[in-house]
Amino acid sequence: MKSxxxxxxxxxxxxxxxxxxxxxxxxSELEKDPTDEKALHELFRLMHNxxxxxxxxxxxxxxxxxxxxxTIFGLIRSKERTFSGSLVPVLFxxxxxxxxxxxxxxxxxxxxxxxxxxxxxxxxxxxxxPILEAEEKxxxxxxxxxLELSDLVxxxxxxxxxxxxxxxxxxxxxxxxxxxxxEIGNPALQTAASHLFRxxxxxxxxxxxxxxxxxxxxxNKFPRVVRDVAVAENKEVELTINGQDIQIDxxxxxxxxxxxxxxxxxxxxxxxxxxTERRRxxxxxxxxxxxxxQTERDDVLIQVIDDGRGIDVEQVRRKAVERxxxxxxxxxxLDANAVRGxxxxxxxxxxxxxTDISGRGVGLDVxxxxxxxxxxxxxxxxxxxxxxxxxxxxxxxxxxxxxLLFELEERSYAIPLMHTDSVVSLQPKQLHVxxxxxxxxxxxxxxxxxxxxxxxxxxxxxxxxxxxxxxLQGRQDIIIVNYNNRKLGFIVxxxxxxQDIVIKPMSKPLDMIDLFGGVTLLGSGQVCLVIxxxxxxxxxxxxxx
Numbered sequence: 159m160k161s162x163x164x165x166x167x168x169x170x171x172x173x174x175x176x177x178x179x180x181x182x183x184x185x186s187e188l189e190k191d192p193t194d195e196k197a198l199h200e201l202f203r204l205m206h207n208x209x210x211x212x213x214x215x216x217x218x219x220x221x222x223x224x225x226x227x228x229t230i231f232g233l234i235r236s237k238e239r240t241f242s243g244s245l246v247p248v249l250f251x252x253x254x255x256x257x258x259x260x261x262x263x264x265x266x267x268x269x270x271x272x273x274x275x276x277x278x279x280x281x282x283x284x285x286x287x288p289i290l291e292a293e294e295k296x297x298x299x300x301x302x303x304x305l306e307l308s309d310l311v312x313x314x315x316x317x318x319x320x321x322x323x324x325x326x327x328x329x330x331x332x333x334x335x336x337x338x339x340x341e342i343g344n345p346a347l348q349t350a351a352s353h354l355f356r357x358x359x360x361x362x363x364x365x366x367x368x369x370x371x372x373x374x375x376x377x378n379k380f381p382r383v384v385r386d387v388a389v390a391e392n393k394e395v396e397l398t399i400n401g402q403d404i405q406i407d408x409x410x411x412x413x414x415x416x417x418x419x420x421x422x423x424x425x426x427x428x429x430x431x432x433x434t435e436r437r438r439x440x441x442x443x444x445x446x447x448x449x450x451x452q453t454e455r456d457d458v459l460i461q462v463i464d465d466g467r468g469i470d471v472e473q474v475r476r477k478a479v480e481r482x483x484x485x486x487x488x489x490x491x492l493d494a495n496a497v498r499g500x501x502x503x504x505x506x507x508x509x510x511x512x513t514d515i516s517g518r519g520v521g522l523d524v525x526x527x528x529x530x531x532x533x534x535x536x537x538x539x540x541x542x543x544x545x546x547x548x549x550x551x552x553x554x555x556x557x558x559x560x561x562l563l564f565e566l567e568e569r570s571y572a573i574p575l576m577h578t579d580s581v582v583s584l585q586p587k588q589l590h591v592x593x594x595x596x597x598x599x600x601x602x603x604x605x606x607x608x609x610x611x612x613x614x615x616x617x618x619x620x621x622x623x624x625x626x627x628x629x630l631q632g633r634q635d636i637i638i639v640n641y642n643n644r645k646l647g648f649i650v651x652x653x654x655x656x657q658d659i660v661i662k663p664m665s666k667p668l669d670m671i672d673l674f675g676g677v678t679l680l681g682s683g684q685v686c687l688v689i690x691x692x693x694x695x696x697x698x699x700x701x702x703x
Contacts, residue, residue: 174208192242233283369409374403393430396447400450464546468541469540498643536550577641591626605638660678
């Protein structure tokens with residue numbers, strides 16, 4: 159497997175060779191018509207991009223030649239020099255030398271006469287005549303010149319989307335064929351089905367890998383954002399970026415762009431104090447903001463961390479009661495995590511005044527909806543006076559998801575592993591009724607538990623009756639889910655297995671039922687509904703006795 163550095167080098171070389179081909183074309187156009195401003199502009203732009211990319215990769219010799227060439231094309235563009243005389247062969251030699259230097263990167267070789275070229279480019283910049291070497295004098299086009307094609311192919315994302323959808327269909331049929339082969343018991347068919355399974359698996363991960371991009375492509379846009387918001391808020395902020403090399407599906411990165419922008423603006427507007435406030439609290443005047451990415455099992459974690467004032471849980475609790483989101487009595491029993499969950503309610507804002515950054519009623523609920531649409535999670539941790547951390551837990555791909563299959567009333571259902579905290583089997587004596595709700599104490603946590611069939615039925619009849627412990631018979635299989643800092647247990651008939659599934663959207667009019675996030679086909683050909691954990695959690699909170 160190639161290292162990340164080798165991949166970057168290949169990408170640089172592929173793009174740089176494309177730049178070289180374009181430079182060769184445009185400089186020939188400029189030689190035919192020295193007034194061709196379009197060709198001149200493109201040459202300046204290409205040199206500028208090559209300079210930046212080369213310096214970023216540490217190829218400073220290429221960067222220096224491109225910089226000098228950029229300067230000369232800039233002088234021509236500003237009418238301080240003309241594309242004529244001895245300047246022409248030197249610039250042609252410069253383009254050819256850049257091509258040789260780019261190709262030499264892969265062999266770690268030095269390019270002859272590169273130092274001579276740089277001396278001549280220096281002279282041209284100073285307005286002096288260059289010292290032409292034999293190879294820089296006008297000559298016929300070289301018969302031995304080789305033409306090379308790039309190893310990099312650029313593909314529109316919609317084509318990859320289509321390809322991934324086709325792979326999803328293949329995965330569904332693969333599972334069906336494998337199941338059928340096992341039922342029939344024909345050895346030759348089983349061998350062919352197993353081979354198809356491996357091939358489809360490799361194809362799936364190859365397509366998913368082709369869609370991966372570095373989170374740095376988004377992270378690196380934030381230094382300017384932070385600077386502008388800090389100026390608007392009259393705050394001093396230092397931004398630290400970590401984990402730019404972490405890879406994630408390009409569509410996921412696109413979907414979370416606005417959410418991440420909101421969190422960063424929120425951290426500066428709400429989280430970090432002014433220099434005066436920080437000085438009064440014994441903190442450095444400059445606030446710290448960290449944007450980081452890391453992997454955790456099959457997920458990508460993106461964090462926005464500030465060392466600001468933190469979240470005042472008691473203030474949020476009071477605000478939630480004022481807004482009618484919870485009764486004053488019920489609010490007293492909520493732990494800090496549950497209280498912070500109110501921050502994600504629509505229109506909930508702790509801003510004391512309206513600014514361009516905050517207090518307009520467009521809050522963290524928008525961020526939460528974006529993360530929910532991906533089947534991800536948004537967590538918040540905070541210490542009053544010390545700072546806040548928002549964590550986006552994201553899948554690396556949105557096409558294929560890990561899921562837990564279970565049975566309810568002789569039907570199979572799937573629940574995404576992203577929201578699955580754990581599975582437990584408890585006897586009725588291990589469950590207790592508190593305020594009409596079943597409660598289980600697991601690892602020193604009190605977790606509400608509800609029969610999933612009862613909860614689903616309550617969506618249509620509008621009633622969720624108080625739990626009766628006497629109705630529980632024998633072992634209870636319970637799936638513990640985690641959403642919005644709240645844990646909830648679903649009682650199901652029995653656990654089946656864990657497997658990767660391809661989620662397909664539900665057809666009309668079933669797509670109006672928001673308790674299900676889509677459907678998948680099992681190997682048996684059975685249609686399996688995929689549970690929408692956020693929707694079911696919200697339903698329980700709205701219907702609980």
